[in-house]
Amino acid sequence: xxxxxxxxxxxxxxxxxxxxxxxxxxxxxxxxxxxxxxxxxxxxxxxxxxxxxxxxxxxxxxxxxxxxxxxxxxxxxxxxxxxxxxxxxxxxxxxxx
Amino acid sequence: xxxxxxxxxxxxxxxxxxxxxxxxxxxxxxxxxxxxxxxxxxxxxxxxxxxxxxxxxxxxxxxxxxxxxxxxxxxxxxxxxxxxxxxxxxxxxxxxxxxxxxxxxxxxxxxxxxxxxxxxxxxxxxxxxxxxxxxxxxxxxxxxxxxxxxxxxxxxxxxxxxxxxxxxxxxxxxxxxxxxxxxxxxxxxxxxxxxxxxxxxxxxxxxxxxxxxxxxxxxxxxxxxxxxxxxxxxxxxxxxxxxxxxxxxxxxxxxxxxxxxxxxxxxxxxxxxxxxxxxxxxxxxxxxxxxxxxxxxxxxxxxxxxxxxxxxxxxxxxxxxxxxxxxxxxxxxxxxxxxxxxxxxxxxxxxxxxxxxxxxxxxxxxxxxxxxxxxxxxxxxxxxxxxxxxxxxxxxxxxxxxxxxxxxxxxxxxxxxxxxxxxxxxxxxxxxxxxxxxxxxxxxxxxxxxxxxxxxxxxxxxxxxxxxxxxxxxxxxxxxxxx
Numbered sequence: 096x097x098x099x100x101x102x103x104x105x106x107x108x109x110x111x112x113x114x115x116x117x118x119x120x121x122x123x124x125x126x127x128x129x130x131x132x133x134x135x136x137x138x139x140x141x142x143x144x145x146x147x148x149x150x151x152x153x154x155x156x157x158x159x160x161x162x163x164x165x166x167x168x169x170x171x172x173x174x175x176x177x178x179x180x181x182x183x184x185x186x187x188x189x190x191x192x
Numbered sequence: 193x194x195x196x197x198x199x200x201x202x203x204x205x206x207x208x209x210x211x212x213x214x215x216x217x218x219x220x221x222x223x224x225x226x227x228x229x230x231x232x233x234x235x236x237x238x239x240x241x242x243x244x245x246x247x248x249x250x251x252x253x254x255x256x257x258x259x260x261x262x263x264x265x266x267x268x269x270x271x272x273x274x275x276x277x278x279x280x281x282x283x284x285x286x287x288x289x290x291x292x293x294x295x296x297x298x299x300x301x302x303x304x305x306x307x308x309x310x311x312x313x314x315x316x317x318x319x320x321x322x323x324x325x326x327x328x329x330x331x332x333x334x335x336x337x338x339x340x341x342x343x344x345x346x347x348x349x350x351x352x353x354x355x356x357x358x359x360x361x362x363x364x365x366x367x368x369x370x371x372x373x374x375x376x377x378x379x380x381x382x383x384x385x386x387x388x389x390x391x392x393x394x395x396x397x398x399x400x401x402x403x404x405x406x407x408x409x410x411x412x413x414x415x416x417x418x419x420x421x422x423x424x425x426x427x428x429x430x431x432x433x434x435x436x437x438x439x440x441x442x443x444x445x446x447x448x449x450x451x452x453x454x455x456x457x458x459x460x461x462x463x464x465x466x467x468x469x470x471x472x473x474x475x476x477x478x479x480x481x482x483x484x485x486x487x488x489x490x491x492x493x494x495x496x497x498x499x500x501x502x503x504x505x506x507x508x509x510x511x512x513x514x515x516x517x518x519x520x521x522x523x524x525x526x527x528x529x530x531x532x533x534x535x536x537x538x539x540x541x542x543x544x545x546x547x548x549x550x551x552x553x554x555x556x557x558x559x560x561x562x563x564x565x566x567x568x569x570x571x572x573x574x575x576x577x578x579x580x581x582x583x584x585x586x587x588x589x590x591x592x593x594x595x596x597x598x599x600x601x602x603x604x605x606x607x608x609x610x611x612x613x614x615x616x617x618x619x620x621x622x623x624x625x626x627x628x629x630x631x632x633x634x635x636x637x638x639x640x641x642x643x644x645x646x647x648x649x650x651x652x653x654x655x656x657x658x659x660x661x662x663x664x665x666x667x668x669x670x671x672x673x674x675x
Contacts, residue, residue, distance in 0.1 A: 103548070110506060110551040111513070112544055113532035122548055125606055129549060132607055133495040136565050139572070146567030147574055149397050149427075150383040150623025150648075156426040170290035176520035183516055186527045 096130040098123055195220040196353040197671070200262045200410040203356055207250065207261030214250035214261030218243055218305050221263045225307070225354045228674055231335060233327040234348040236268050237276050238308035246305045258417055260303030265355035267346050268309035269316050270401065271390040272296050279392050280324035281314045283512045283519045283538025293390020294422045295359060295401050302417045307355050310345030314540045315509065316361055316394045318342050319369055319612040322603050323542045330599070331374060332672035333638055337596040340370030340612075346404045347374040351672050357405040357414055361391055363398045364497050365591075365616025368628040371404055372591035372641020375630045377658070377668065378404045379411045382648045383623035384429035386415075387422030395504035396427070398497075398620040407668050408629060408659040412436035415651060431649060439652040444660040445479035450584035454490035455615055460593040467632030467640040468590045474664055475588065475657075483584050487576040490618060492569050497617035498610055499553050499566035505543075506550030512538060545606060574622040581647050586657045590615055591628040591641035615643065625651045629658045630667035639667075 103123050107114045114122065168181055177184040195203065195217045206212045222240060229235055243263070249255040266272060269279045271289035273296075278284045292300070299306065313323035321329045321344025329344045331337040332352040339348040343360030347370035350358050360367035362380035371378025379402045386401045393399060403414035416436045422428045451472060456465060476482050514520030514534030521533035539547070553562035580587060593615060602609045619626045624645055631642035642661065646654035662668055 098552075102552075106548050106551050106555065107532075109555060110547045111510075111528070111531040111535055112539070112547065113529070113536040114544070115536075118541075118544070122545065125545060126548060126552065128607055129498065129610075130552075130562075133499055133562070133566075136492060136495050136499075136569055139489070139492060139569055141565065141568045141572075144568040144571055146564055147571035147621075148567060150574070150621075151427065151429060153384075153427065153429075158423065166290055171516075173290065174287055174517035176514055176518070185515055186524070186530050188527055190526070 098126045196224045199406050200356040201413055203262050204260055214247040217261055218247040218263055228352055232348050232352055233329050234310055234345045234354060236309050236311050239275050243305050243307055250303050255303040257303035262304050263307045263356050264299055264304045265307045265310045265346055265349045265358040267312055267343050267360050269312060269361060269392040279315050280312045280326055282325045287517055294387035294424060295418050298417050310349055312345055313342035314543050316342040316363055316366055317542050317546055319609055323540055325540050331596045332674055337598055340373035342366040344370045347371055347376055350376045350404050352674060357410050359401055360404045361399060361401050363394050364620050365613045367402045368616050368626055369592050371628040373596040375639030376404055377408055377411050377629050379627040381651055382625045384427055386418045387425040387428045389422055389424035393508040395501040398501055408655050408662050412440055412655050434652055436655055439656050440659050442656050444475055444657055447480045448483050448584040449475055449480045450483050450485035450580050450587040452485050452487045452587055452589055454487050455589035463634040464590055464640050468642055471631040471642045471661055474661055478660055485580045489572045489576050493618045494610055494614055496566045496569045496621060499562050502546040502550030503553045503563045506547045509547055570621045573618050577622050586653050587645040589643050591643040595634050595638035619645060624648055625654050627654050627658045629662055
């Protein structure tokens with residue numbers, strides 16, 4: 096499958112990656128090669144085969160909804176790039192127009 | 193007495209009997225790290241003060257347990273409270289976790305002395321440890337070659353006697369392949385056997401933590417400490433942990449060992465094949481019945497893995513957004529720009545490549561053709577093993593088709609690098625346990641690994657089969673010529 100520049104840019108946007116022009120060119124080539132390789136799966140007979148999402152047959156692993164101690168606030172903020180106790184400072188999320 | 197040449201089991205015995213102080217064992221390892229690691233670059237962080245305090249606690253009788261006094265290295269994608277955990281990524285270069293991974297808690301409670309954090313491919317993505325953002329770890333057997341990956345730091349540390357044992361993580365072979373390339377023992381448990389809480393997630397349906405050790409007895413010992421249900425990991429199996437040490441010496445007489453024809457294909461180094469076939473002959477001599485089996489979907493393993501794993505990774509790595517922790521770009525215009533620049537600056541090329549691949553495979557219009565299709569082939573791969581288990585008790589084969597390659601040899605060709613995993617990814621896809629043990633050396637002195645694959649939750653058989661071969665040979669006792 097040939098990946099073109101527009102697709103690379105779309106995927107980079109979805110993946111929230113600000114790629115350089117050089118990276119976009121490189122990924123166009125490399126991703127096309129890799130996707131060309133994985134296309135070999137098209138030859139496998141898959142009628143009636145269910146996807147295997149998870150190797151273990153576990154379902155609905157729940158616990159009782161009881162409050163427990165959680166991380167202290169200072170620990171939580173300790174690695175924050177822009178802490179403003181008790182908040183994490185971020186750019187405006189809702190743009191006013 | 194050179195305590196760096198001793199196994200974890202031997203150290204534990206000696207410390208428990210007060211034949212040696214845990215502190216003395218630790219100092220011997222720290223001295224060796226100082227002398228040797230500047231050439232190997234296995235460690236990202238050496239936690240000297242913390243380790244000394246832990247060793248002193250063992251000596252004061254305050255810390256006991258099955259690993260009392262044993263110096264252990266921890267791969268740097270496992271959270272250690274208050275100790276830098278980087279995943280070998282600039283995005284987490286300064287990150288200090290506020291909690292311990294469950295495996296770390298269990299190591300501490302077992303009396304282990306945590307030496308520090310070992311190097312890896314960034315976010316565990318790679319087969320050579322060259323993708324680390326900080327340093328390249330070298331193979332102790334040949335410093336011009338890679339140690340394998342992604343747990344290359346842990347493998348090199350154990351191979352060079354810098355640690356008595358180490359933890360690694362394995363998503364597509366990242367414990368087993370570096371173990372094979374460095375001449376140590378590395379075990380990937382059954383999916384769900386060991387808690388993933390505190391393991392920085394790469395691919396959540398494939399990742400497992402496991403022991404990297406000098407021999408199978410140490411692997412059994414370390415696994416018995418790490419394994420078991422964890423309420424903090426909803427994917428951990430609610431199954432009793434057997435006594436892995438008890439079953440170790442039972443031998444292989446009368447067992448049926450499968451030899452999968454698809455694991456001996458073209459592209460295999462002839463010296464690797466010769467060593468592995470010699471191991472198979474040893475098994476036959478020991479009284480095992482060697483049975484030819486077929487795992488027909490083996491050839492689809494890489495394509496399946498390199499769709500499923502990047503897809504899961506693209507989701508797991510979405511959290512590195514510069515908001516709560518990790519790298520945030522210094523300048524940006526608005527929220528989207530903050531996300532995109534922070535991630536662009538924080539991630540290396542291989543990580544970005546896999547995020548792109550995974551995002552593509554999951555995106556609208558391509559999900560069925562790529563990701564969902566891969567999940568169906570995944571089921572076929574698992575069914576191949578299910579059919580084999582009707583005829584054999586375990587499977588033996590090579591771990592890696594080639595011995596350690598030169599630094600830089602494959603770093604320009606992502607696909608060539610991915611093909612290193614052809615013999616290991618199938619276990620992660622099927623959720624099965626597998627161990628690599630040393631089974632020979634090439635004429636150039638490079639280690640070769642034998643892989644033993646078992647049924648789900650049958651690590652006892654995997655270890656027992658591996659041990660039966662190990663006790664007939666001394667490959668695991670050879671010392672890397674570093675001096």
